[in-house]
Amino acid sequence: MSLRIDPEQREVGALVRVAEWRGRHVLEIGCGDGRLSLRLARLGAVVCGIDPDRAQIRNARRRLRRFSRRVRFRVGQAERLAHGAGSFDVVVLSWAL
Amino acid sequence: MVHALRQAHRVLKSGGLLIDLRPAPANRRVGIISGGRYRRLGTTRESLDLDRAAERAVRRAQRAGLFRLETGIRFDCRRVMDTPADFRAWILELVARRAAPPHDRLIRRVERAFGRARTGRLLIMEGPVMVRALRRLDSRLTS
Numbered sequence: 001m002s003l004r005i006d007p008e009q010r011e012v013g014a015l016v017r018v019a020e021w022r023g024r025h026v027l028e029i030g031c032g033d034g035r036l037s038l039r040l041a042r043l044g045a046v047v048c049g050i051d052p053d054r055a056q057i058r059n060a061r062r063r064l065r066r067f068s069r070r071v072r073f074r075v076g077q078a079e080r081l082a083h084g085a086g087s088f089d090v091v092v093l094s095w096a097l
Numbered sequence: 098m099v100h101a102l103r104q105a106h107r108v109l110k111s112g113g114l115l116i117d118l119r120p121a122p123a124n125r126r127v128g129i130i131s132g133g134r135y136r137r138l139g140t141t142r143e144s145l146d147l148d149r150a151a152e153r154a155v156r157r158a159q160r161a162g163l164f165r166l167e168t169g170i171r172f173d174c175r176r177v178m179d180t181p182a183d184f185r186a187w188i189l190e191l192v193a194r195r196a197a198p199p200h201d202r203l204i205r206r207v208e209r210a211f212g213r214a215r216t217g218r219l220l221i222m223e224g225p226v227m228v229r230a231l232r233r234l235d236s237r238l239t240s
Contacts, residue, residue, distance in 0.1 A: 003177070013172070017168075027108060079100040088110065
């Protein structure tokens with residue numbers, strides 16, 4: 001499927017207006033195929049993306065390439081985070097309902 | 098959603114930020130660009146119950162003293178597709194994920210409009226998105 005989400009990058013524009021990202025440790029909950037995680041890594045964040053869907057996490061890992069040092073993807077659920085208390089500067093609830 | 102917000106509060110550093118990024122509760126506009134001109138073809142008909150429930154959960158977390166709203170921005174987010182088949186796949190996924198009714202008429206309208214258009218055809222879905230920044234508060238309720 002040929003689908004381009006937010007080609008104008010308005011989402012990133014809005015995120016830059018509400019928070020500082022460079023050097024921040026970020027947890028993205030509901031990362032899907034990693035589209036937003038990679039955009040946050042380009043802004044200088046160190047990102048851990050989680051999603052309950054294994055297939056989506058596989059897709060996300062395929063997209064990593066040059067940001068592999070700054071982005072990690074894991075299968076996980078928002079209601080049972082495996083991370084320790086106080087691990088992140090920013091948590092992004094990404095289109096999570 | 099309430100559990101997710103409590104978990105987010107737990108893993109955030111003191112004074113950290115929760116960024117809540119989600120579609121605003123509104124249906125999405127569907128249109129076509131052809132020959133440099135945009136034409137609206139219709140709107141999706143989605144259940145907005147999940148969006149509203151998520152917004153209520155965020156407000157409840159604020160009332161519970163977990164987070165304080167710092168700022169919010171609303172913007173339009175676009176999805177661009179090249180063919181009616183792409184649109185059909187997207188809308189079928191939307192129907193399954195958001196308990197929406199079938200969109201057969203809208204799909205047919207998109208297919209007809211795409212067939213009539215000659216040059217530079219692109220299908221556009223557009224809808225409002227909210228991004229909110231909420232500051233983590235140190236709460237005795239969760240310690």
